[in-house]
Amino acid sequence: MSDIDIAVSWNKDEKEKLKKSLLLQSRIKERLRAEYIEVGSLNDQTLSFCYNVIKDGICIFGKEKDRVEYETSILNEYLDFSYLAEEYNRAFSQAIRKEK
Numbered sequence: 001m002s003d004i005d006i007a008v009s010w011n012k013d014e015k016e017k018l019k020k021s022l023l024l025q026s027r028i029k030e031r032l033r034a035e036y037i038e039v040g041s042l043n044d045q046t047l048s049f050c051y052n053v054i055k056d057g058i059c060i061f062g063k064e065k066d067r068v069e070y071e072t073s074i075l076n077e078y079l080d081f082s083y084l085a086e087e088y089n090r091a092f093s094q095a096i097r098k099e100k
Contacts, residue, residue, distance in 0.1 A: 003034065003035075003036040003037065004028075004032075004034060004036065004037045004038070005037075005038050005040070006024075006025075006028065006037065006038070006039045006040070006060075007039075007040055007041070007042045007045070007053050007057065008020075008021060008024065008039060008040070008041055008042060009041075009042040009043060009062075009070055010041055010042075010043055017041045017043060017044070018041075021039045021040060021041055022039070024039050025037055025038065025039035047074070047077055047078055047081055048078070050074045050078075051074055051075070051078040054071050054074055054075065
């Protein structure tokens with residue numbers, strides 16, 4: 001875990017996400033004179049991770065239209081998925097109780 005975590009949403013066609021993330025991380029470390037900074041790509045993260053970034057994170061840069069579209073997409077997917085996950089967990093719990 002780092003002191004500062006930064007998540008970046010790159011363009012979908014971005015082929016050098018890792019290289020650009022590492023370069024950004026290096027530049028931020030230099031500017032802030034901080035040792036523990038981690039930059040990661042939102043494009044490669046799980047749905048629950050992206051949801052938590054939206055829920056708990058702070059957007060420090062981004063076009064309003066793009067941010068709203070991204071957040072809406074993640075929230076819709078997460079809410080659809082969370083309903084299915086709850087149903088699965090409920091059925092799984094009932095099956096375990098029946099076996100006992």
